[in-house]
């Protein structure tokens with residue numbers, strides 16, 4: 001007897017429908033065709049054990065399984081379940097009446113229970129698009145998939161549950177997620193009010209958040225750089241539904257959505273260690289998987305101790321940073337992963353860490369401060385708009401009981417400034433925030449009056465700022481003006497922006 005079941009293959013962050021044909025005939029042997037990888041080929045053993053251990057019957061006949069389309073490689077163990085159900089249906093142990101209405105995915109244990117799969121959300125989206133009535137996935141993935149409206153999602157624990165559903169017994173019990181409810185009360189583990197003092201640093205981070213600017217924090221160990229960076233997501237605008245879906249899809253195919261979790265609702269904060277590989281950072285692998293820059297999509301990528309990263313690793317990040325997407329090419333396919341993130345970097349000012357420290361002596365030899373900075377490639381530095389020097393808060397101030405401003409209050413101002421930018425860039429679909437302005441847009445929206453032009457010129461000369469500082473200063477001024485609700489960039493805005501270019505000064509490190 002020939003039956004068909006349906007599954008999905010993952011391709012980047014999208015799913016593609018896969019049809020699994022199972023034919024049982026006289027004879028013996030098991031044939032699996034249609035470009036399966038090793039994990040799929042090994043499924044026969046798991047399936048046979050699971051079926052028998054649950055008390056069903058495993059047909060010792062000629063079983064031929066064909067997975068189509070044949071030009072897409074099928075990887076992983078998540079096809080166990082649709083193949084097992086196909087074998088059981090073809091041997092008349094499951095009703096075939098509803099089989100064509102469901103996409104089924106799940107990895108089997110030998111005892112017939114199911115393990116979670118990757119990509120439940122993109123699979124659910126695809127199932128809906130293809131007009132399926134429902135999706136059957138392991139219970140741990142059900143809430144994630146149930147985010148998709150108009151699709152009945154069933155979470156199953158064993159093959160028994162799938163048999164019941166396909167026999168029409170549990171059809172009235174799909175998993176539901178109350179979106180309105182789960183969309184509210186986003187809460188964070190940290191808050192900016194935990195940080196004592198550092199008002200000027202918080203201000204700089206507020207500007208970065210408001211204009212989508214990349215930022216680098218420079219300061220001695222223990223000055224609070226990591227603490228401050230971790231709190232960045234708490235002052236960024238809340239995720240929109242579209243952003244949340246996209247970020248969740250990426251985390252879903254990477255297998256990072258927790259059991260019973262639904263959407264990623266807070267902006268991600270990713271902080272890979274400086275020993276990370278190219279592929280770990282930008283994505284890669286035989287079956288391309290998203291890297292850290294994609295896991296940080298719509299959120300923050302925090303590179304702590306930036307000069308410690310291998311230059312080549314940072315180099316591969318440049319193009320994706322520009323394009324906000326990373327393309328991974330393989331012999332037979334090209335996969336895109338979104339990678340629109342805000343870069344927050346941190347570094348010690350020098351190898352010993354104490355250059356410019358208020359009360360500790362720097363023990364580095366002359367020239368080493370500059371050398372240390374030079375480890376970061378120029379083109380990467382070019383993409384960082386704000387340089388912020390962090391000076392540790394004195395001990396007596398750390399014990400101060402008074403709490404600083406809350407993240408919520410800061411976020412409110414950030415959201416307001418972002419609204420102004422949305423309106424300004426409404427006609428430019430690729431531009432959402434000041435940090436993304438092209439040179440033409442800078443000319444158009446960062447016009448300076450006579451006074452401001454003089455201030456900027458003098459500052460460039462006096463501080464010995466490099467030419468690349470010029471555009472950065474204008475963009476940041478624009479954001480400061482937006483936070484101020486000001487149509488024009490005023491001298492105060494400009495003066496503040498000039499402050500955030502420490503590393504461009506020709507006397508830095510001497």
Ligand SMILES: Nc1ncnc2c1ncn2[C@@H]1O[C@H](COP(=O)(O)OP(=O)(O)O)[C@@H](O)[C@H]1O
Nearest residue numbers: 194195196198220221222223224225226227393
């Ligand atoms: N301004 C501050 N307010 C409160 N705690 C602080 C502050 N600065 C530093 N700390 C404390 O010092 C610890 C070390 O800070 P950390 O962020 O790791 O420094 P860095 O990353 O610059 O080396 C923090 O976990 C925090 O407990």
Ligand SMILES: [Mg+2]
Nearest residue numbers: 225226227304
């Ligand atoms: Mg740190």
